[in-house]
Amino acid sequence: MPVTRDAVLAALSRIALPDGGDLVARDMVRALSVEGDAVRFVIEAPDAAQAAALEPVRAAAQEAVEALPGIARASVVLTAHGPAPKAAPEGGLKIGRHPTAQAGPENPAGIDRILAIASGKGGVGKSTVASNLAVALARQGRRVGLLDADIYGPSQPRMMGVTRRAASPDGKTIEPVVAHGVTMMSIGLMMEEGQAVVWRGPMLMGALQQMLTQVNWGPLDVLVVDLPPGTGDVQLTLCQRTQLTGAVVVSTPQDVALLDARKAIDMFAKLKTPVLGLIENMSTYVCPKCGHEAHIFGHGGVAAEAEKMGVPLLGALPLALEVRLAGDEGRPVALGDGPAAEAYAHIAARLIGGGMA
Numbered sequence: 001m002p003v004t005r006d007a008v009l010a011a012l013s014r015i016a017l018p019d020g021g022d023l024v025a026r027d028m029v030r031a032l033s034v035e036g037d038a039v040r041f042v043i044e045a046p047d048a049a050q051a052a053a054l055e056p057v058r059a060a061a062q063e064a065v066e067a068l069p070g071i072a073r074a075s076v077v078l079t080a081h082g083p084a085p086k087a088a089p090e091g092g093l094k095i096g097r098h099p100t101a102q103a104g105p106e107n108p109a110g111i112d113r114i115l116a117i118a119s120g121k122g123g124v125g126k127s128t129v130a131s132n133l134a135v136a137l138a139r140q141g142r143r144v145g146l147l148d149a150d151i152y153g154p155s156q157p158r159m160m161g162v163t164r165r166a167a168s169p170d171g172k173t174i175e176p177v178v179a180h181g182v183t184m185m186s187i188g189l190m191m192e193e194g195q196a197v198v199w200r201g202p203m204l205m206g207a208l209q210q211m212l213t214q215v216n217w218g219p220l221d222v223l224v225v226d227l228p229p230g231t232g233d234v235q236l237t238l239c240q241r242t243q244l245t246g247a248v249v250v251s252t253p254q255d256v257a258l259l260d261a262r263k264a265i266d267m268f269a270k271l272k273t274p275v276l277g278l279i280e281n282m283s284t285y286v287c288p289k290c291g292h293e294a295h296i297f298g299h300g301g302v303a304a305e306a307e308k309m310g311v312p313l314l315g316a317l318p319l320a321l322e323v324r325l326a327g328d329e330g331r332p333v334a335l336g337d338g339p340a341a342e343a344y345a346h347i348a349a350r351l352i353g354g355g356m357a
């Protein structure tokens with residue numbers, strides 16, 4: 001009978017570590033594969049010094065696995081990982097871990113649609129669009145979640161005016177925070193203020209997975225995900241692990257931003273994620289004193305790009321002081337009734353009308 005992963009893990013859980021616990025309980029086994037009579041895995045120590053001291057443990061692990069009936073050889077490698085920052089969860093849940101196996105792309109239970117808000121370049125207003133769109137959708141009666149997946153630079157707590165930390169009373173699930181009618185979760189709500197996230201790709205992917213699956217999102221019509229800028233691990237994980245309804249790409253009309261937006265669109269095409277449309281942010285600036293209209297970042301670039309790509313232009317949002325002030329105050333401009341709020345209401349209605357939100 002072929003040996004199972006569980007049998008290998010059971011053997012490894014009997015290998016005691018010098019400073020207490022065992023390899024499995026201390027979550028140090030990575031990339032375990034069982035192929036016929038061969039087993040491979042990595043023992044990941046917290047740092048290089050501890051890895052060196054664990055050589056006898058590695059040898060014992062290899063011997064224990066090779067002693068299992070049906071196993072001819074075990075290849076066991078020791079590696080070191082830099083220390084992960086300590087998240088500061090309330091209730092003992094730690095955010096940031098390696099991703100766990102998943103059968104295929106699936107959405108967390110109760111979430112009907114997932115909309116990713118993406119940009120090629122940083123600073124074009126992606127987080128501003130995500131928070132305002134979430135609020136505009138909620139104002140139109142949708143049950144909306146907002147997941148801040150910009151793990152290195154979470155800005156949703158500030159933009160949504162949330163200072164309360166997320167709690168995990170049972171140490172297993174996280175209670176999200178509700179702000180302006182939107183259920184929200186951000187890694188910023190789990191970390192101490194001023195604490196930096198210094199994780200490698202796998203830890204990021206694990207943290208994103210936790211924020212999708214361990215948060216009590218409740219039933220949602222749509223989960224809006226504020227992605228980090230660019231085309232990295234978080235984008236890849238989200239596209240591969242969930243059934244995304246689609247992505248909305250935000251850009252300014254400036255050439256350099258458009259160039260990067262094109263790369264983001266290309267990434268989504270490669271990952272077979274539909275691009276639902278482009279949003280031109282900081283489109284025009286109307287001087288509040290004289291009414292003169294200026295195109296600070298250029299004009300029409302995003303519309304032309306959308307046409308070229310064959311995707312809809314969902315809207316053009318003005319560059320306006322009230323948008324920036326509202327974001328800084330934690331009361332997204334879409335909560336009000338000025339021209340920017342109207343523009344967001346229009347985009348939200350369009351997404352709802354198209355069955356996308």
Ligand SMILES: Nc1ncnc2c1ncn2[C@@H]1O[C@H](COP(=O)(O)OP(=O)(O)OP(=O)(O)O)[C@@H](O)[C@H]1O
Nearest residue numbers: 122123124125126127128229318319320323324327
């Ligand atoms: N239409 C707008 N009018 C005025 N200010 C804006 C507008 N859109 C965004 N801003 C401001 O520009 C700054 C950057 O916006 P935001 O953080 O949303 O960009 P981002 O693309 O998410 O950036 P990052 O990629 O760094 O997270 C913020 O201070 C925000 O308030």
